[in-house]
Amino acid sequence: xxxxxxxxxxxxxxxxxxxxxxxxxxxxxxxxxxxxxxxxxxxxxxxxxxxxxxxxxxxxxxxxxxxxxxxxxxxxxxxxxxxxxxxxxxxxxxxxxxxxxxxxxxxxxxxxxxxxx
Numbered sequence: 001x002x003x004x005x006x007x008x009x010x011x012x013x014x015x016x017x018x019x020x021x022x023x024x025x026x027x028x029x030x031x032x033x034x035x036x037x038x039x040x041x042x043x044x045x046x047x048x049x050x051x052x053x054x055x056x057x058x059x060x061x062x063x064x065x066x067x068x069x070x071x072x073x074x075x076x077x078x079x080x081x082x083x084x085x086x087x088x089x090x091x092x093x094x095x096x097x098x099x100x101x102x103x104x105x106x107x108x109x110x111x112x113x114x115x116x117x
Contacts, residue, residue, distance in 0.1 A: 001113035002036065003079045005071045008107045010060040015100035016042065019067070022100060029092055030071055033085040037072040058105045067101075079110065 011019045020040075027038035043066035046054045054066045073079040086092065096103055 003073045003076045004111045006109055007069045008054055008058055009067050009101055010058040010064040010105055011067050011101045012064050018100035025091055029086055029089050034082045035071050035073055040069040042067055
């Protein structure tokens with residue numbers, strides 16, 4: 001079954017086009033190195049919950065939107081090998097201060113597929 005890396009982050013609405021450009025490059029790099037799929041989604045119906053929610057999880061401000069994304073790999077071993085290549089790829093070398101979002105509020109993790117229909 002596939003292995004998935006998942007991400008949730010907040011992006012200032014004014015930076016969405018800049019984020020999209022960064023994401024497009026990142027997606028191309030991940031796919032070139034072997035990822036099966038690379039998906040970026042922008043929040044459309046992500047209400048602020050009373051206790052938990054996507055906006056609360058990333059401490060989204062009023063002028064920010066939530067991004068939910070994932071990358072699919074054949075396996076955990078493939079993911080580890082692909083990510084090593086991606087992290088060494090010069091196309092993704094960028095000053096963290098120049099990123100169009102606050103990386104300190106990025107949530108990410110790797111997930112084994114439990115069910116796929």
